[in-house]
Amino acid sequence: MTIFETERLVIREWLEGDRPNFYEMSADKDVMKFFPNTLTNNECDRVVQRLKSLHAKNGCCFWSCEIKKSKSFIGLVGLNKIDSELPFAPCVEIGWRLAKNHWGKGYATEAAKGCLEYGFQTLNLKEIVSFAVKSNLNSIKVMKRIGMVNTMSNFMHPKVDVEHLKEHVLFKAHV
Numbered sequence: 001m002t003i004f005e006t007e008r009l010v011i012r013e014w015l016e017g018d019r020p021n022f023y024e025m026s027a028d029k030d031v032m033k034f035f036p037n038t039l040t041n042n043e044c045d046r047v048v049q050r051l052k053s054l055h056a057k058n059g060c061c062f063w064s065c066e067i068k069k070s071k072s073f074i075g076l077v078g079l080n081k082i083d084s085e086l087p088f089a090p091c092v093e094i095g096w097r098l099a100k101n102h103w104g105k106g107y108a109t110e111a112a113k114g115c116l117e118y119g120f121q122t123l124n125l126k127e128i129v130s131f132a133v134k135s136n137l138n139s140i141k142v143m144k145r146i147g148m149v150n151t152m153s154n155f156m157h158p159k160v161d162v163e164h165l166k167e168h169v170l171f172k173a174h175v
Contacts, residue, residue, distance in 0.1 A: 001013045003063055003078075003118065004114055004117075004118050004122075005068065005114075006110045006111060006113070006114040007110065008067060008068055008069075008107070008110060009065055009066065009067060009068060009074075009107060009110055009111050009114070010065070010066050010067075010068055010071075011063050011064075011065055011077060011078070011111060011114060011115070011118075012063060012064055012065075012066065013052070013055060013063060013064065014048050014051060014052055014063070014064045015064065017073075018048070018064050018073045019041075019044065019045070019048065021072075021073040021099065022044050022047075022048065022073070022076075023039075023041045023044050024099070025075060025097070025098075025099040025100075026038060026039035026043070026044050026047075027039065027040075028099070028100055030100050031097065031098075031099065031100055033136075034132065034133040034135075034136045034139075034165060035165070036160060036161065036162045036165060051063075051076075054080065054081075058081045059123065060078060060079040060080065060081065060092070060119075060123065061078050061079070061080060062076040062077065062078040062079075062080060062095055062096075062097075063076065063077060063078040064076060065077045065096075065098070065107070065111050067107075073099075074098050074099055074102040074107060075096065075097050075098035075099050075102065075107075076095075076096065076097050077094075077095070077096040077097075077098075077108070077111040077112060077114075077115055078094070078095065078096075078115060079092050079093070079094055079115055079118070079119050079123070079125075079128065080092065080093050080094075080095060085158050085159065086131075086155070086157075086158070087155050088129060088153070088155075088170060091127065091128075091129045092119060092123075092125055092127075092128050092129070093128070093129050093130060093131065094112060094115050094116060094119070094128050094129070094130045094173075095130065096108045096111060096112055096139075096142070103138075108138075108139075108142045109142050109145045109146060112142055112143075112146045113146050115128075116128060116146055116147075116173055120175050125175070126174065126175050127172055127173070127174050127175075128148075128172070128173050129170060129171065129172050129173075130143050130148055130170075130171045130172075130173075131155075131157075131168045131169060131170045131171070132168060132169060133165050133167070133168055134154060134167045134168060134169050135164075140169060140171075143171040144171075146173070147173060148171035148172060148173045149171060149172055149173070150169060150170075150171050151170045151171065151172055153170050154167055154168060154169055154170065155167075155168055155170060156168075
């Protein structure tokens with residue numbers, strides 16, 4: 001089921017056919033540079049199952065993202081409800097992760113803009129946050145391009161054990 005479309009992209013629920021591309025993307029060291037590790041196929045399967053459950057429970061998750069014309073899976077993008085563990089919770093975060101061969105084409109910005117619009121207009125959210133490892137300059141550029149504002153409230157992510165990946169920047173967008 002399609003969640004929403006942008007000019008070039010379809011943001012939709014996960015399909016079984018997404019798994020091989022998700023496996024490949026999640027095993028890519030460049031794609032996973034700002035995560036503690038790459039993911040095995042079994043770990044990817046658990047992620048997809050968790051995302052499907054979150055969508056059913058909350059009406060949002062990190063959905064599958066594909067190119068309209070080719071119907072090619074390019075990554076994930078979406079909204080995720082966070083209830084605890086982070087210093088600014090509860091909140092809804094926006095996030096994205098694209099396969100390396102789709103970087104630099106404006107897809108992350110386009111999909112993220114669509115997610116903000118969906119969150120504010122369809123889900124009636126008043127605020128959406130985004131956070132990234134402090135050195136993840138490309139994600140920070142996307143946050144700025146979609147109109148999010150740096151809160152200047154960096155935090156140490158409690159679920160990250162890798163020292164150089166702990167410090168995160170926090171951006172927010174409001175209605």
